[in-house]
Amino acid sequence: MPSNVSVPAHFGRDHDGESSHNNLTFNLGDGNKITANSIIMSLNSPVIARMTTMKQLTSIDATEFSMEAVNCFVKASYTGRLELLTPANAADVLEMGRVSHVDWLVAKCEKFLNYKLRGNELSKGFLKKAPKICVPADFGRHFIGVPTHENLTFNLGDGVKIKANSIILALNSPVIDNLTTNLHQTSLEADDFSREAVDCFVESTYTGEIEAVNLGNFRDVNKMSRVFQVSWLVAKCEEYFVSYLDKLDSESSYSDMLFVVEEAVYLMSAIKSRDFLDLVVTQLNKISAACLNVFVKNYMVDLSKSSLVKIDICLGILQPDVHVMLELLISHLENQENKRLDKNTRYLLKNADLMTCGRAHPDILKKLFDVLENIQCLQREDFQLMLSISRQMSIQPQQQIRNDCNNPLFHRYSTSSEFTDTHSARTYSVSVEFFKHPKYLMKGVETSVVIENLKLCENVSTLYTCIDGLWTYLYQGAGGGKFTLLPDIVTLKEERGWDLLSLEYVDGLYRDQETRKLLIPLKQCDELVSESTDLCKAVICPYLFRQEFVKQFFLKDNSFTFSLTDPRFANQEFFLKTTAMKENNPDTFTMRYGFSDLEMEYPAHDIPILHFAIEGKTKRGYEILLPLSWCGKPTCDITKTCWNWGYIRFHDMDMSGLEMNTDNEHHYIFEEYCIVGDGHSCQLVAYLVQGEDF
Numbered sequence: 001m002p003s004n005v006s007v008p009a010h011f012g013r014d015h016d017g018e019s020s021h022n023n024l025t026f027n028l029g030d031g032n033k034i035t036a037n038s039i040i041m042s043l044n045s046p047v048i049a050r051m052t053t054m055k056q057l058t059s060i061d062a063t064e065f066s067m068e069a070v071n072c073f074v075k076a077s078y079t080g081r082l083e084l085l086t087p088a089n090a091a092d093v094l095e096m097g098r099v100s101h102v103d104w105l106v107a108k109c110e111k112f113l114n115y116k117l118r119g120n121e122l123s124k125g126f127l128k129k130a131p132k133i134c135v136p137a138d139f140g141r142h143f144i145g146v147p148t149h150e151n152l153t154f155n156l157g158d159g160v161k162i163k164a165n166s167i168i169l170a171l172n173s174p175v176i177d178n179l180t181t182n183l184h185q186t187s188l189e190a191d192d193f194s195r196e197a198v199d200c201f202v203e204s205t206y207t208g209e210i211e212a213v214n215l216g217n218f219r220d221v222n223k224m225s226r227v228f229q230v231s232w233l234v235a236k237c238e239e240y241f242v243s244y245l246d247k248l249d250s251e252s253s254y255s256d257m258l259f260v261v262e263e264a265v266y267l268m269s270a271i272k273s274r275d276f277l278d279l280v281v282t283q284l285n286k287i288s289a290a291c292l293n294v295f296v297k298n299y300m301v302d303l304s305k306s307s308l309v310k311i312d313i314c315l316g317i318l319q320p321d322v323h324v325m326l327e328l329l330i331s332h333l334e335n336q337e338n339k340r341l342d343k344n345t346r347y348l349l350k351n352a353d354l355m356t357c358g359r360a361h362p363d364i365l366k367k368l369f370d371v372l373e374n375i376q377c378l379q380r381e382d383f384q385l386m387l388s389i390s391r392q393m394s395i396q397p398q399q400q401i402r403n404d405c406n407n408p409l410f411h412r413y414s415t416s417s418e419f420t421d422t423h424s425a426r427t428y429s430v431s432v433e434f435f436k437h438p439k440y441l442m443k444g445v446e447t448s449v450v451i452e453n454l455k456l457c458e459n460v461s462t463l464y465t466c467i468d469g470l471w472t473y474l475y476q477g478a479g480g481g482k483f484t485l486l487p488d489i490v491t492l493k494e495e496r497g498w499d500l501l502s503l504e505y506v507d508g509l510y511r512d513q514e515t516r517k518l519l520i521p522l523k524q525c526d527e528l529v530s531e532s533t534d535l536c537k538a539v540i541c542p543y544l545f546r547q548e549f550v551k552q553f554f555l556k557d558n559s560f561t562f563s564l565t566d567p568r569f570a571n572q573e574f575f576l577k578t579t580a581m582k583e584n585n586p587d588t589f590t591m592r593y594g595f596s597d598l599e600m601e602y603p604a605h606d607i608p609i610l611h612f613a614i615e616g617k618t619k620r621g622y623e624i625l626l627p628l629s630w631c632g633k634p635t636c637d638i639t640k641t642c643w644n645w646g647y648i649r650f651h652d653m654d655m656s657g658l659e660m661n662t663d664n665e666h667h668y669i670f671e672e673y674c675i676v677g678d679g680h681s682c683q684l685v686a687y688l689v690q691g692e693d694f
Contacts, residue, residue, distance in 0.1 A: 021166045021180060023151040024052060025059040026070050034067070036074045037151075039165045044077040045100040065092045073097070073105070082108050152180065153187040154198050162195065164202045172205040173228040193220040201225070201233075210236045215259060219266060226271055238275065245279060250288040257284070257295050261313060268309045268531075272503055272523065277309075281316035292317055293324045300325070303332040308347050308531040315348075320356040323364050330364070333371045340377040346385055353567060354389065381497065429594025432576075432612055435459045436632040437646060441473040451488050462689050463489075463498040463528065464505070464611040467518075468629035474514040475647060475674075483517040490527045500530035504537055505687050508615070508625030510674070536565040538610070540576050540684040543617055549682045550650050554589075554634050554643055556580050561596055566688055569608065572596075576684075586633035593686075609689040614648060616674075617681045625685075626674060649673040 022035035038058075042049035051057045062070050069092030072084035076093075082105070085093060094109035096102075150163035166186075170177035179185045190198055197220030200212040204221075210233065213221050218240065225233035245260050260283075264276035284292060296314050300306055315322055329348055333339075341349075358365040372386070439445075440453040450473050460466050466489065474483075492498075506523050509515065522528060540560050544552060552558055560576045563569070573596040582588040594607055614626045631646025643650040676682060 021151065021170070023058065024048075026062040026074070027059055028065070028067055028070060029063045032067055034062075034070050034074060036077070037165075037167045039167050041074070041077050044105070045102050047100045062096075065096055069093045069096060073100075073102075076105055077102070080104075082112070085109065085112060151186065152176075154190040154202070155187055156193070156195055156198060157191040160195055162190075162198050162202060164205075169202070169205050172233070173230050175228045190224075193224060197221045197224065201228075204233055204236075205230065208232075210240065213237070213240060219263060222263070222267070223270060226273065241276060242279060245283050248283060248287065250291045252287075252291075254295060254298060258299065260284075261295075261299065261317075264313060265307070265309050269307060272507065277313055277316070281313065284317040285319075289318075289321065296324050297328070300328050303328050303344055303348075304342065306344060308344070311344060311348055312351070312531070315351055320353050321360055322352045323357050323361040325352060326354075326357060326361075326364050326368055330368055330371055333375070339375055341375060341379075341382045341385075346382070349385060349389065429575075429592055430607055432591035432593060432610075433459070434591075434628055434631050434633065434646075437472070437630050441469055441476075441630060443476045445473075447473075447483070447485060451485050451492075455492055462609065462611065463493055463501055464627075464687065464689060465629045466492065466498075467501065467506075467522070468627035470518055471509060471515055471627055472630045472647065474518055475510075475512065477514055483521065486518075486521055486525060486528075490525070493528060499689055501528055502537070502687050503529050503531070505611075505613075505625065508623070510624040510626060536688045538562045538564050538574075538686045538688070540612075540686060543681040543683045545681045546650055546676050546678070549676075550643060553578055553684070554580060554650075560684075562686075564608065564688060566608075576686075581634070586635050589633045610686040611689050612684065612686050614645075615683050615685050616676060618679075644673070647673055648676065650676045651678075 021037045024036050024038040024041060026034045026036070028034065038048075038052045042052055048060070051060065065073075066089060068084070068086075069089040072082065072089055072093050073096045075084055076082050082093075085108075090109055090113055094106060094113065097105035097109055150165060152164050152166040152169060154162040154164070156162065166176070166180045170180055176188070179188065193201075194217060196212075197217040200210065200217055200221050201224045203212055204210050210221065218237070222234075222237040222241075224230075225237055241260070241263065248256060248260065260276075260280050264274075264280040267273050267276050296318060300310065300314055303311075311325075314325060318324060325348060329345060333345065336342075354365065375382075378386075438453070438457075440450055450470065454460050454466050454469050457469075460469065470489075501522075503523070506519060506529050509519055511519050540562050541552065557580055558578045562574055562576065563572070564574065574593055575596045576591065576593040579588065579590040591612075593610060612628050614628060615623060616626060617623050626648055628646070631648065634643055634645040636643060641651065
């Protein structure tokens with residue numbers, strides 16, 4: 001139940017003086033006018049509420065009051081404070097409060113005048129006290145549909161317009177607040193949404209409830225809550241969705257299950273959020289396998305037209321036995337005229353648990369291998385995928401699937417001289433490389449030159465490293481205008497055979513005015529960013545406050561253990577070891593990771609390729625991701641008051657006596673630093689790069 005609002009409240013403070021919100025005029029003497037927002041004035045004064053809501057007046061006669069008094073009265077209504085009250089205007093402000101029945105203002109004016117008559121001074125805080133307001137709240141319920149309060153227009157398709165009050169919407173939505181307060185917009189384009197959904201959205205911001213939401217408008221209402229960042233409405237929509245989801249069981253109809261699956265798919269596809277996807281997978285895993293198999297067969301009737309998100313959610317709800325998906329894949333391959341592997345086939349083969357399926361349904365797996373063996377048009381990435389599958393089926397001797405199925409893929413692809421796989425060639429730990437910031441990533445270099453240098457740089461071995469370079473370059477304010485060279489990155493990615501970026505990684509990277517020029521189009525580029533929701537992120541250490549992070553990573557040798565959520569490494573634990581700098585030489589700082597158990601039997605996979613970054617958290621809990629690829633080695637700042645790890649600066653007041661190498665060979669002066677200060681915390685994270693050998 002939303003709370004009622006008892007004025008004075010300071011929700012109007014940020015909108016004081018913003019003309020885009022003002023739709024009520026106070027007419028003064030000599031033709032002067034003062035404008036205000038009718039909703040804010042009505043919330044404080046029942047008299048003004050009747051005049052604007054019932055009589056629908058848009059102007060009020062205030063000729064008997066001074067401009068200073070009316071200004072003070074209006075500002076007090078916005079802020080809950082009497083900051084402009086003076087002995088000269090106090091009598092007029094008091095009279096306006098009495099005429100308008102603003103009881104709290106009358107009480108404050110009377111107390112002010114009594115103190116002045118006695119020659120006393122009020123405490124500084126008295127005139128500035130105003131309680132905060134938290135949305136959702138129902139103070140707008142009585143103003144729904146009143147035209148005098150409606151000064152913001154939603155433009156829908158076919159010329160349809162829906163009006164609302166900008167203050168109420170701005171109070172709920174920081175996006176609308178910015179559009180109306182800072183950009184002075186009086187209309188918003190909403191042609192992507194249905195009229196029913198916009199009506200429901202507006203009514204919800206007035207009432208604090210989602211009384212009008214239903215299955216028909218839920219998708220648009222949910223999307224609007226996220227687009228306009230109405231956090232409480234996002235939570236309400238999730239509650240509605242979960243209440244519907246909780247009712248599903250093995251007796252549920254196809255249409256009931258379809259609703260929740262499609263909403264999860266839509267949310268992931270439209271705004272790259274997997275909030276619903278995880279909920280759906282968890283709940284549907286509780287339903288009988290037979291029911292899920294029937295649903296998936298109907299839902300994925302045409303694999304060629306399905307999105308990767310749809311494939312992903314079906315794999316999730318069927319795990320671990322995905323034989324239904326393999327049956328659909330076999331049918332899809334048999335019906336293809338060109339006999340080649342498409343994007344959906346590759347994705348399914350790469351992400352399905354073939355080992356588990358093979359144990360339960362060896363006949364299906366054998367048929368799949370037979371069909372794959374007859375594929376004639378194979379590209380290089382297909383060959384690598386087949387080799388990867390062969391390895392999965394052959395390097396675990398305790399599982400006899402290869403023998404049971406007479407795995408033809410192993411014989412066909414593992415004899416090539418281009419690829420070898422010997423036990424002695426494998427490694428159990430690798431160094432983490434951070435590269436010194438090169439001159440071509442500095443401010444003043446043309447973006448096209450940066451791209452060409454990244455193409456030639458041998459250190460750029462993954463798409464992550466390439467994007468980190470561009471991000472670091474742009475973070476220095478070096479990008480100039482709009483970033484237009486994304487097609488060049490796509491071409492480079494195809495030439496090198498790099499794997500896609502994790503959407504979570506791109507989403508997390510810190511955005512400022514320059515880096516957003518790269519990150520916003522990058523996020524929408526399916527050729528560079530994976531739609532998959534399971535590219536895994538590992539937390540190497542939990543969040544540490546600044547000083548503790550410095551201590552653990554820069555000042556002493558340390559070791560951390562972590563695991564990967566990827567099922568291929570489900571039974572394997574990893575370590576990360578750091579070596580602190582020795583003899584004042586930053587080059588002695590090292591990081592290395594690998595398999596924790598060196599006595600284990602031969603591991604099922606080569607050591608995975610991981611991409612490391614720092615995740616920072618501000619005092620307010622806001623999280624940002626900071627790439628490390630081009631940060632080089634940590635160094636002591638010449639002032640000996642902070643550590644610099646590339647562009648990341650850790651203030652450290654305990655290090656003044658430390659002797660560290662600060663020469664120019666190691667210390668590059670960045671144009672812009674990301675400061676890790678008091679109250680900030682950091683954690684080291686790693687993203688799994690889906691390597692070719694996997």
